[in-house]
Amino acid sequence: xxxxxxxxxxxxxxxxxxxxxxxxxxxxxxxxxxxxxxxxxxxxxxxxxxxxxxxxxxxxxxxxxxxxxxxxxxxxxxxxxxxxxxxxxxxxxxxxxxxxxxxxxxxxxxxxxxxxxxxxxxxxxxxxxxxxxxxxxxxxxxxxxxxxxxxxxxxxxxxxxxxxxxxxxxxxxxxxxxxxxxxxxxxxxxxxxxxxxxxxxxxxxxxxxxxxxxxxxxxxxxxxxxxxxxxxxxxxxxxxxxxxxxxxxxxxxxxxxxxxxxxxxxxxxxxxxxxxxxxxxxxxxxxxxxxxxxxxxxxxxxxxxxxxxxxxxxxxxxxxxxxxxxxxxxxxxxxxxxxxxxxxxxxxxxxxxxxxxxxxxxxxxxxxxxxxxxxxxxxxxxxxxxxxxxxxxxxxxxxxxxxxxxx
Amino acid sequence: xxxxxxxxxxxxxxxxxxxxxxxxxxxxxxxxxxxxxxxxxxxxxxxxxxxxxxxxxxxxxxxxxxxxxxxxxxxxxxxxxxxxxxxxxxxxxxxxxxxxxxx
Ligand SMILES: Cc1cc2nc3c(=O)[nH]c(=O)nc-3n(C[C@H](O)[C@H](O)[C@H](O)COP(=O)(O)OP(=O)(O)OC[C@H]3O[C@@H](n4cnc5c(N)ncnc54)[C@H](O)[C@@H]3O)c2cc1C
Ligand code: FES
Numbered sequence: 001x002x003x004x005x006x007x008x009x010x011x012x013x014x015x016x017x018x019x020x021x022x023x024x025x026x027x028x029x030x031x032x033x034x035x036x037x038x039x040x041x042x043x044x045x046x047x048x049x050x051x052x053x054x055x056x057x058x059x060x061x062x063x064x065x066x067x068x069x070x071x072x073x074x075x076x077x078x079x080x081x082x083x084x085x086x087x088x089x090x091x092x093x094x095x096x097x098x099x100x101x102x103x104x105x106x107x108x109x110x111x112x113x114x115x116x117x118x119x120x121x122x123x124x125x126x127x128x129x130x131x132x133x134x135x136x137x138x139x140x141x142x143x144x145x146x147x148x149x150x151x152x153x154x155x156x157x158x159x160x161x162x163x164x165x166x167x168x169x170x171x172x173x174x175x176x177x178x179x180x181x182x183x184x185x186x187x188x189x190x191x192x193x194x195x196x197x198x199x200x201x202x203x204x205x206x207x208x209x210x211x212x213x214x215x216x217x218x219x220x221x222x223x224x225x226x227x228x229x230x231x232x233x234x235x236x237x238x239x240x241x242x243x244x245x246x247x248x249x250x251x252x253x254x255x256x257x258x259x260x261x262x263x264x265x266x267x268x269x270x271x272x273x274x275x276x277x278x279x280x281x282x283x284x285x286x287x288x289x290x291x292x293x294x295x296x297x298x299x300x301x302x303x304x305x306x307x308x309x310x311x312x313x314x315x316x317x318x319x320x321x322x323x324x325x326x327x328x329x330x331x332x333x334x335x336x337x338x339x340x341x342x343x344x345x346x347x348x349x350x351x352x353x354x355x356x357x358x359x360x361x362x363x364x365x366x367x368x369x370x371x372x373x374x375x376x377x378x379x380x381x382x383x384x385x386x387x388x389x390x391x392x393x394x395x396x397x398x399x400x401x402x403x404x405x406x407x
Numbered sequence: 408x409x410x411x412x413x414x415x416x417x418x419x420x421x422x423x424x425x426x427x428x429x430x431x432x433x434x435x436x437x438x439x440x441x442x443x444x445x446x447x448x449x450x451x452x453x454x455x456x457x458x459x460x461x462x463x464x465x466x467x468x469x470x471x472x473x474x475x476x477x478x479x480x481x482x483x484x485x486x487x488x489x490x491x492x493x494x495x496x497x498x499x500x501x502x503x504x505x506x507x508x509x510x
Binding site for chain 1: 461
């Protein structure tokens with residue numbers, strides 16, 4: 001650690017903030033510069049698509065107040081425009097240059113723009129940051145016609161928020177079902193049914209042939225949908241322009257090793273912007289977009305920067321809230337071949353996903369409220385231990401999964 | 408000032424677990440570790456979620472929503488995303504009953 005005097009972190013999202021605080025927790029006393037590309041104080045992103053009746057407000061990232069006390073230099077509303085690896089420095093929008101001994105890219109991701117016939121559709125709003133969310137909810141009025149393109153988490157959470165505001169909501173998904181491979185079909189079907197109960201109109205397995213300047217959406221089968229607002233939630237792309245410009249290796253994100261080091265040993269990347277090999281899944285390379293993973297990766301990268309060599313092992317974890325439903329997913333359900341179902345009651349179910357050898361690789365749960373949380377958390381610990389749990393124990397809601405942890 | 412309220416019976420709480428107790432418009436969480444009992448505010452300090460749906464491991468309660476962790480003996484928040492401590496309340500057992508002092 002002794003040769004380190006200056007660490008620069010690009011991006012003050014969950015990942016960048018957690019990295020900065022971890023550096024101090026671990027005893028690093030040198031300079032830390034945190035480049036925050038936004039004008040508002042660092043805030044949590046998940047609440048943006050789950051606003052309560054009071055609408056959108058800034059929920060500061062936990063620990064932000066500590067940043068000020070820990071002698072961390074925050075550059076507000078400044079973006080890094082260039083990384084110069086030969087002289088180890090970054091350039092900010094205002095022209096200022098900051099030298100680094102180690103650099104962490106925590107630049108997150110941005111929404112994919114809607115393209116039709118090679119043209120970007122400007123009428124379709126995108127949703128990622130506070131200003132997108134504020135603009136969207138400010139104009140959303142009851143009886144407006146909202147068309148959401150994309151049946152992923154953002155699209156579905158916004159559909160729920162819109163229905164709670166009496167907005168007429170139509171959702172178009174081009175795949176044969178909602179939520180793709182990340183969520184098992186049985187749970188996706190229950191989520192769809194819940195949205196139908198709330199009068200969301202679905203067009204599933206339908207592609208869009210055109211969108212007029214007056215926001216008329218025409219589907220491949222000729223259906224026409226008139227809209228006052230169109231929102232595209234069709235996935236996101238890692239923010240890796242800086243990494244590309246300075247020649248770092250890219251592979252579905254900024255490519256890093258299991259310590260979050262890029263192809264340049266002085267530069268690290270973590271959170272939504274990076275792809276990494278996951279030790280729990282045979283070093284399979286993946287990019288996660290998850291709030292908790294962003295924190296954990298930021299912390300792991302920080303420790304690696306100051307010399308720790310541990311391999312990242314954290315179990316992926318994600319949640320989504322829609323109406324009164326909570327979905328939680330631990331591990332990677334898509335890596336499983338067998339499903340064992342545990343019904344906690346008629347509205348709360350957990351699916352355990354096991355691989356060919358019977359190892360638990362994922363667990364996904366859906367309930368009203370947080371009924372499934374305890375078992376999902378225990379499943380997460382079992383996944384981390386690479387356990388091969390007994391199917392009957394998993395299926396029996398009276399069986400306390402905690403006892404499997406010591407088995 | 409003390410204000411002891413009868414909350415539940417000893418057997419209502421399995422060992423190393425938590426239950427919810429509502430009283431006078433407030434909600435509490437009551438924990439059991441072997442023959443010791445503890446009480447805290449019932450709602451997480453991150454987003455007002457009932458902690459009783461969360462997992463207890465040793466002396467830690469983990470919020471069911473985003474896994475914020477607290478030491479339920481002291482109420483101390485143990486890292487992101489929770490940074491505000493939980494309020495704790497004294498407990499006592501009389502025979503089969505558990506009382507908490509809500510002050
Ligand atoms: C609306 C929404 C809802 C979500 N809901 C959930 C959920 O329910 N559950 C869940 O698990 N996850 C959810 N997520 C995902 C989760 O929020 C992200 O995985 C997490 O925020 C990633 O953190 P990060 O720090 O890697 O990136 P970000 O939070 O995106 O932060 C990156 C920061 O870097 C800044 N930046 C980028 N380039 C530069 C530059 N050149 N110079 C300076 N600054 C720069 C950006 O402006 C941004 O502030 C949600 C995300 C969104 C957008
Ligand atoms: S509500 Fe408890 S951790 Fe977020």
